[in-house]
Every structure is written in structure tokens, then in C-alpha cells.
Amino acid sequence: MPNSNNIQINKTSYTINVTDSYNDKFVLSFKKNEYANLRELIEENYPEEFGACKGKGLCGTCAVRSNKEIKNDFQSATEIEILKKNNTNLKNTRLACQVQANKTIDKMTFKILTEE
Ligand code: FES
Numbered sequence: 572m573p574n575s576n577n578i579q580i581n582k583t584s585y586t587i588n589v590t591d592s593y594n595d596k597f598v599l600s601f602k603k604n605e606y607a608n609l610r611e612l613i614e615e616n617y618p619e620e621f622g623a624c625k626g627k628g629l630c631g632t633c634a635v636r637s638n639k640e641i642k643n644d645f646q647s648a649t650e651i652e653i654l655k656k657n658n659t660n661l662k663n664t665r666l667a668c669q670v671q672a673n674k675t676i677d678k679m680t681f682k683i684l685t686e687e
Pocket residue numbers: 610621622623624625626627628629630631632633666667668669
């Protein structure tokens with residue numbers, strides 16, 4: 572007889588909340604492996620273009636601030652430099668193009684800090 576305590580549910584659908592610079596709020600749902608990164612997820616579901624360099628990690632226009640630290644997601648020295656250069660190097664601030672769109676960000680809230 573199977574033990575119900577051993578059943579694992581592999582959740583494959585996630586949700587995030589996004590607030591833009593006009594304070595408009597969006598609830599975005601995505602599936603596992605659907606988007607390469609957070610910038611792509613936001614841009615696909617957002618009425619305006621998001622991220623001038625289209626995810627090359629060079630412009631800094633995709634800066635977002637999360638409601639809590641993103642765990643287990645590597646932040647490079649280059650990303651930190653670009654955030655500093657754009658005066659967006661704040662606590663829990665990342666370049667959306669450098670954040671993986673996976674279960675790590677499920678149920679998190681992101682504020683878009685910059686617009687093109
Ligand atoms: S889109 Fe340019 S740094 Fe992210």
C-alpha cells in the first residue's frame with residue numbers, strides 16, 4: 572500500500588507579482604522552462620518593451636527590486652557594476668535579464684525600477 576507521505580508533487584506552474592514605475596500591478600504566471608529569464612517573462616506579458624539591450628546584461632534598464640532575496644541565483648561582478656553605474660544597486664535589486672525564471676522566484680513580488 573503506497574504511503575501518502577511519500578507522494579511528491581512537482582509543481583510546474585508559478586506566479587509572480589510585478590509593479591511597474593507607474594504603480595500598475597500585473598500578476599504573471601509561467602511554466603517551468605517557459606522563459607530563459609525574468610526579463611523575458613516580464614516583456615512577454617508587459618505592454619511596453621523592457622530591457623534596452625534585450626538581455627545582454629549591458630544596459631541596466633531591466634533593474635527590478637524584489638520583496639525578498641532571490642536564493643540560489645548567481646549574481647556576477649559585472650551585474651553589480653552595472654547596477655552601481657545606474658544607481659540601482661540597492662538591497663534585493665537585480666537585473667531581470669540575469670535572474671532565472673524558475674521556482675526560485677515563485678510567489679515573489681518585483682518592482683520595475685527603470686523604464687527605457
Ligand atoms: S536588458 Fe539590458 S541589462 Fe538587462
